[in-house]
Amino acid sequence: MKKGVMRPGHVQIRVLDMGDAVKHYTDLLGLIETDRDDQGRVYLKAWSEVDKFSVVLREADEPGCDFMGFKVVDEAALNQLEKDLVDYGVEVEQVPAEELKDCGRRVRFTVPSGHAFELYADKKYTGKWGVSSVNPEAWPRGLQGMKAVRFDHALFYGPELAAVYDIFVNVLGFYLAEQVLDPEGTRVAQFLTVSMKEHDVAFIHHEEKGKFHHASFFLDTWEAVLRAADLISMTDTSIDIGPTRHGLTHGQTIYFFDPSGNRNEVFCGGDYHYPDHKPITWKAEDLGKAIFYHDRVLNERFLTVLT
Amino acid sequence: MAEFQVFNRTTGDHFICQEGQSVLKAMEQLGMKCVPVGCRGGGCGFCKIRVLEGDFECGKMSKVHAPPDAVEKGEVLACRIYPLTDLTIECVPLPEAALAKQTTTKPLR
Ligand code: FES
Numbered sequence: 001m002k003k004g005v006m007r008p009g010h011v012q013i014r015v016l017d018m019g020d021a022v023k024h025y026t027d028l029l030g031l032i033e034t035d036r037d038d039q040g041r042v043y044l045k046a047w048s049e050v051d052k053f054s055v056v057l058r059e060a061d062e063p064g065c066d067f068m069g070f071k072v073v074d075e076a077a078l079n080q081l082e083k084d085l086v087d088y089g090v091e092v093e094q095v096p097a098e099e100l101k102d103c104g105r106r107v108r109f110t111v112p113s114g115h116a117f118e119l120y121a122d123k124k125y126t127g128k129w130g131v132s133s134v135n136p137e138a139w140p141r142g143l144q145g146m147k148a149v150r151f152d153h154a155l156f157y158g159p160e161l162a163a164v165y166d167i168f169v170n171v172l173g174f175y176l177a178e179q180v181l182d183p184e185g186t187r188v189a190q191f192l193t194v195s196m197k198e199h200d201v202a203f204i205h206h207e208e209k210g211k212f213h214h215a216s217f218f219l220d221t222w223e224a225v226l227r228a229a230d231l232i233s234m235t236d237t238s239i240d241i242g243p244t245r246h247g248l249t250h251g252q253t254i255y256f257f258d259p260s261g262n263r264n265e266v267f268c269g270g271d272y273h274y275p276d277h278k279p280i281t282w283k284a285e286d287l288g289k290a291i292f293y294h295d296r297v298l299n300e301r302f303l304t305v306l307t
Numbered sequence: 308m309a310e311f312q313v314f315n316r317t318t319g320d321h322f323i324c325q326e327g328q329s330v331l332k333a334m335e336q337l338g339m340k341c342v343p344v345g346c347r348g349g350g351c352g353f354c355k356i357r358v359l360e361g362d363f364e365c366g367k368m369s370k371v372h373a374p375p376d377a378v379e380k381g382e383v384l385a386c387r388i389y390p391l392t393d394l395t396i397e398c399v400p401l402p403e404a405a406l407a408k409q410t411t412t413k414p415l416r
């Protein structure tokens with residue numbers, strides 16, 4: 001049942017070299033730099049997003065993901081969700097307003113898979129980039145590279161999926177849209193949504209805690225995914241796999257890496273979800289087809305290369 | 308432009324690496340598979356090798372996969388080293404992730 005969590009709001013990604021990273025996320029992905037702070041972090045957004053930023057890059061000596069944030073409808077919902085988390089036994093940390101520039105207070109917590117998440121209600125509303133909110137044109141001119149439309153979801157690898165499910169579904173009001181079950185019926189992958197999208201966040205079982213698989217950005221069309229593939233070749237960017245289609249979610253996708261080895265995805269299409277939809281199940285025996293619908297075999301890299 | 312010979316002692320393969328090119332990229336370009344290829348960005352630790360002989364320059368690498376004391380011993384990431392002389396390397400087996408057996412779900416492989 002929905003509890004006021006609205007959508008993915010931001011992700012903070014660690015990079016080894018800020019200059020290289022900013023070039024990758026702006027020139028290639030087509031995000032727009034919107035600010036920097038005195039910690040040296042760089043704030044970016046995709047053009048169709050209404051808030052000031054959705055991607056924050058932080059230079060560090062180990063790549064990966066610091067946290068993913070979800071925006072909730074209002075302060076009352078934030079207070080209630082915070083209380084619900086505490087009542088459920090989840091330790092929460094208060095991150096004061098303005099710790100991220102132009103973002104309100106954040107409630108941060110770490111789930112048993114080792115990943116940090118945040119909830120927040122306020123962020124500066126700057127509107128879609130390059131188009132007016134009155135009689136808007138179809139798209140803005142001057143976008144770079146892949147022209148990413150929005151930050152869409154992230155996939156994390158870690159243990160304790162059942163406990164993570166309980167927090168996301170029972171406390172935060174997400175729905176299980178798709179899952180992978182092994183022959184004993186244990187859930188080894190879970191795709192969770194709080195919207196009509198087929199996933200807003202996903203987890204795949206992995207023994208090591210806190211690993212980051214990818215941050216994903218939405219594109220409008222298959223043509224745009226092919227064009228993204230062209231750009232990956234033109235820029236000699238490290239590719240993982242694609243363009244292809246997923247069985248899970250049925251999205252059309254390509255995976256590649258940022259200059260620090262963090263995986264990115266751009267994709268289009270995919271199924272939709274309403275609260276009355278029952279979860280879709282893929283069998284772990286057919287994982288190759290579930291992940292790469294055309295090849296029907298997994299590339300080892302997809303399961304093991306993480307930051 | 309200078310080119311250097313890279314010899315992988317574990318597999319017996321050798322290949323040419325151009326000046327300014329990473330060892331992993333040189334290997335991949337020649338269609339060879341004697342070092343595992345991951346992110347190609349110094350982030351995942353997949354391409355870890357040990358350099359037994361020769362000099363090289365290092366790009367930025369994740370401290371988790373290439374901590375300074377290991378780098379000192381020649382344990383580096385092939386995607387982030389650029390030879391300055393001919394190199395002799397060997398493969399370093401991937402460390403299995405420190406496994407917590409009490410987890411309630413199972414790995415996918
Ligand atoms: S391939 Fe990922 S660190 Fe070299």
Ligand SMILES: [Fe+2]
Pocket residue numbers: 153155214216265
């Ligand atoms: Fe994805």
